[in-house]
Amino acid sequence: MHKVLEALTALAFALRTSVGYLLGGGYGLPPGHAVAVGTQPSxxxxxxxxxxxxxxxxxxxxxxxxxxxxxxxxxxxxxxxxxxxxxxxxxxxxxxxxxxxxxxxxxxxxxxxxxxxxxxxxxxxxxxxxxxxxxxxxxxxxxxxxxxxxxxxxxxxxxxxxxxxxxxxEAGNRRRCSTLSRWECGIDRASPGCGARRIRRQL
The missing domain is CATH 2.30.110.10 (Electron Transport, Fmn-binding Protein; Chain A)
Incomplete structure (x- = not known):
């Protein structure tokens, strides 16, 4: 269970959201309740x-x-x-x-x-x-x-x-993460702290 929580936390970090949201905390509500973190989208x-x-x-x-x-x-x-x-x-x-x-x-x-x-x-x-x-x-x-x-x-x-x-x-240029082929997590793929890399190790 601890490893699952670690994986969810890493995924939430990579996607810049919360574990609660990943677990369906916003189900049944109109979209748009999230607050932009970091660079404001354009x-x-x-x-x-x-x-x-x-x-x-x-x-x-x-x-x-x-x-x-x-x-x-x-x-x-x-x-x-x-x-x-x-x-x-x-x-x-x-x-x-x-x-x-x-x-x-x-x-x-x-x-x-x-x-x-x-x-x-x-x-x-x-x-x-x-x-x-x-x-x-x-x-x-x-x-x-x-x-x-x-x-x-x-x-x-x-x-x-x-x-x-x-x-x-997202404003500015982003590099596609080589670990998550379909996602752009917004973190430099060369970074040792890449959340996607932690997810792959934990799953």
Whole structure:
């Protein structure tokens, strides 16, 4: 148990967060409760290519539309096909009713551990995909696989007229840690005190 705690402490140090957070202390709360430690992250504009790259894997985003009482936003599972956003919805849903309307589609990612993240906004027109139309990549890759139960066989696409995005990143140049191939722990990999190296020794 002592070794496990040492490993968690080293991981928390490398990620600049707390052991409590790693153990799920923030579960169920909106993201953004962490406080930046050290260098304050900088806000940078992303290129359209970077924005589409962020969305390319699909996931969950929000369709933003106008209603009689003001703006509305509904989360949906989505995929990206040929620089268009694709989602499925129910025939009698508000997301099917927006066909032909100008909408926005927003996706974001917040990393509390690193106090970093990004946000992408697609603007365009929502259109219903005619039954039987073949998408560019039919099959599993094209299907957004909605999480909610129920009939959701109306396929919709948001044809983009513009895409913008911003990323909150650590200021300054960082070297990728050779020990953690997917993480940039912010500590010089040549440093004997690298938290990632301690993690590898302890696990």
């Amino acid at each position: 806000l940078e504009e992303m290129t359209p290519q970077e924005c589409w790259a962020k969305l390319s894997a699909g996931g969950v985003g929000r369709v933003v539309f106008s209603t009689e009482t003001g703006p509305g936003a509904v989360p949906v599972n989505f995929t990206v096909q040929n620089d268009t956003v694709v989602y499925r919805t129910a025939p009698d849903s508000v997301l099917a009713d927006v066909a032909g309307q100008k909408v926005a589609f927003e996706v974001d990612r917040v990393d509390d551990a690193l106090t970093q993240g990004w946000s992408v906004l697609v603007t365009g027109t929502a259109k219903q995909i005619p039954a039987g139309e073949t998408l560019r990549n039919p099959g599993e890759q094209a299907d957004p696989h909605p999480w909610p139960t129920g009939r959701r066989d109306v396929w919709m696409r948001v044809t983009s007229s513009g895409i913008t995005g911003r990323a909150l990143r």
